[in-house]
Amino acid sequence: MSAAEPRLTAPGRRTRERIVETAAELMFRKGVAGTSIPDIQQAAGVSASQIYHYFKDKQGLVRAVIEYRTEQALVHQRPLLEALDSFEGLRAWSDSVVAIQDGRGCAGGCEVGSLASELAESCPETRTALAASFERWEEPIRVGLVRLRGRGKLRADADPHDLATVLLAALQGGLLLTQVRRTSHPLRTALDGALAYIATFAT
Amino acid sequence: MSAAEPRLTAPGRRTRERIVETAAELMFRKGVAGTSIPDIQQAAGVSASQIYHYFKDKQGLVRAVIEYRTEQALVHQRPLLEALDSFEGLRAWSDSVVAIQDGRGCAGGCEVGSLASELAESCPETRTALAASFERWEEPIRVGLVRLRGRGKLRADADPHDLATVLLAALQGGLLLTQVRRTSHPLRTALDGALAYIATFAT
Numbered sequence: 001m002s003a004a005e006p007r008l009t010a011p012g013r014r015t016r017e018r019i020v021e022t023a024a025e026l027m028f029r030k031g032v033a034g035t036s037i038p039d040i041q042q043a044a045g046v047s048a049s050q051i052y053h054y055f056k057d058k059q060g061l062v063r064a065v066i067e068y069r070t071e072q073a074l075v076h077q078r079p080l081l082e083a084l085d086s087f088e089g090l091r092a093w094s095d096s097v098v099a100i101q102d103g104r105g106c107a108g109g110c111e112v113g114s115l116a117s118e119l120a121e122s123c124p125e126t127r128t129a130l131a132a133s134f135e136r137w138e139e140p141i142r143v144g145l146v147r148l149r150g151r152g153k154l155r156a157d158a159d160p161h162d163l164a165t166v167l168l169a170a171l172q173g174g175l176l177l178t179q180v181r182r183t184s185h186p187l188r189t190a191l192d193g194a195l196a197y198i199a200t201f202a203t
Numbered sequence: 204m205s206a207a208e209p210r211l212t213a214p215g216r217r218t219r220e221r222i223v224e225t226a227a228e229l230m231f232r233k234g235v236a237g238t239s240i241p242d243i244q245q246a247a248g249v250s251a252s253q254i255y256h257y258f259k260d261k262q263g264l265v266r267a268v269i270e271y272r273t274e275q276a277l278v279h280q281r282p283l284l285e286a287l288d289s290f291e292g293l294r295a296w297s298d299s300v301v302a303i304q305d306g307r308g309c310a311g312g313c314e315v316g317s318l319a320s321e322l323a324e325s326c327p328e329t330r331t332a333l334a335a336s337f338e339r340w341e342e343p344i345r346v347g348l349v350r351l352r353g354r355g356k357l358r359a360d361a362d363p364h365d366l367a368t369v370l371l372a373a374l375q376g377g378l379l380l381t382q383v384r385r386t387s388h389p390l391r392t393a394l395d396g397a398l399a400y401i402a403t404f405a406t
Contacts, residue, residue, distance in 0.1 A: 169393035173376030190372035
């Protein structure tokens with residue numbers, strides 16, 4: 001989304017990507033405030049002027065990290081997110097989200113949710129980037145539910161917009177509780193509750 | 204919960220309280236990593252040695268902040284949290300949570316949730332303190348639901364433990380989305396969904 005990106009040469013693009021990936025990893029482990037530009041310089045093997053060239057300032061880099069994390073998660077889950085137009089698809093996605101947390105010992109939480117919590121009050125541009133990220137998550141859920149309703153599987157009074165918000169909130173809240181409690185039970189329970197609620201609108 | 208607390212004199216207790224309140228305010232605005240001991244010293248008008256005397260290290264102070272935020276929120280909401288044993292009580296609590304966010308322009312999110320997201324990976328003692336804080340939130344919800352079931356208003360197959368987790372996750376996820384989107388709609392929608400799901404177990 002960086003305005004500079006289209007004009008980059010291939011090596012420039014690779015350098016930019018390396019900076020973003022390194023920053024994302026450090027910010028995930030140590031928080032945004034706990035990650036300095038010198039930390040990123042050292043870990044990515046670049047100069048401060050390169051970082052400022054590509055991102056203008058730390059907030060610019062943070063927004064690139066938000067976009068990178070969002071893109072990464074969406075690409076990884078794309079096949080599941082494109083199949084949210086059936087109750088089986090919703091269940092498969094939910095199972096996969098729980099399995100991912102189990103696979104990492106329930107540590108780390110949601111990469112984007114953690115950034116959101118830390119950065120929501122930092123500056124309007126960053127908050128807007130976070131809102132856009134959550135919208136990109138909510139959209140495939142909503143699209144799936146619209147299709148489900150369109151095929152007559154959900155009642156006409158089911159609101160795909162609100163039901164998608166219920167499911168996304170269950171995901172975020174469940175991930176936070178799972179991270180703190182180090183068991184996927186809260187995530188599983190929260191998603192099960194949201195899916196069961198959606199199922200109350202089944203025809 | 205500090206082992207030192209019972210032995211404090213009245214002025215000592217007041218100093219300790221001032222440090223915790225100041226640290227809580229700074230950490231809420233700038234994050235834990237963005238709040239240094241010198242920042243707290245200056246804002247609270249105390250010396251570094253006073254801070255280390257009461258809290259041993261920054262992690263100790265952070266745990267005192269978690270406890271303070273939890274206590275503060277629970278005291279403030281006590282009358283509502285003690286009345287979660289009816290559908291009207293659940294609704295009243297939910298309305299009040301939404302009204303609080305509306306009252307602050309949907310900024311800030313959950314004080315404990317924000318700390319949790321930033322600190323869940325910091326050290327085991329702090330993670331344990333966060334888990335204890337969420338447990339203190341979940342407990343009155345669970346107790347209300349147990350009573351509701353005991354009075355025959357919820358079916359016997361309703362699990363108050365899981366339903367309380369569903370509601371707490373909806374609260375946390377809804378607060379995060381509300382903070383990022385600057386509208387209480389996601390919080391209201393998430394809580395409505397959780398309450399409607401609980402109501403599916405009504406007799």
